[in-house]
Amino acid sequence: MASYAADNPAAYANWGQRVGAYLIDYVPIIVLELIAAVSRNPIIWFLFLIASLGWWIYNRCIQAGRTGQSLGKKTLHLRLLSEKTGEPIGAGMAFARDICHILDSLACYIGWLFPLWDAKRQTFADKIVGTVVVPE
């Protein structure tokens, strides 16, 4: 598979698509947390917290890492790939990428806006881990 070295923004998923995929990924977690908040039961809250964590690891790390597609990316026909190899990055790197998203939030969340103007439409986290999000 080809690497993604060319600075052609049209070859990458745009900001709106990426936000959409991200929101879809987090819908189950938001629903679980809302139910937990409404129930005000600490046991339910704890169980739903574990369920949210499980969903995040399965969807954002394992699925996105192994296939390049979390639920959100699959729905919007996007794929997370290595910038160098053009292949999925693996669960470990997908986990590292999500942790690196903390840096995207650091300066007033500006890192999340980078795909608006970046030539490869990458966030800070993408640049650190060396990933791109491309349309299928």
Add this chain to the structure above:
Amino acid sequence: MVVLRRGYSVPEHVSMFAVGAASLGAVYPAVVAHTGWPGLPCPLRTLTGVPCPFCGMTTATVALSHGEWGSAAAANPLVYLAAILVVGTLPVLLARTAGLAHGPRPWPEAKRRRARRALAVVVALSWLFQLHRFGFI
């Protein structure tokens, strides 16, 4: 697989985001008042006390979308640059969306480099402004 999509320039993308942010800014005070939500804090400022160059943009966007020009400038003058960008690119954006204008032509590398440098200066000035605003200098 190559997906053919309508192409927009970087200023147009930023402009579209700014229009969205301004729309949210118009309803933001009502949402905060009804929900008691404290809003999005700047993590850098929350963790270290030091503001980032973009601190005050939410306040400035809300102020500008309510016509409070002075308050917007006092919170973060960068919001005026965003507003100028929207006004400047909106006709092109609309023409492009309607199919009346061709897709954007990429800038030569030298021009892009100059633009990046100019932007870096603007961000640095904004950071100085915020450091002054919060009493660091």
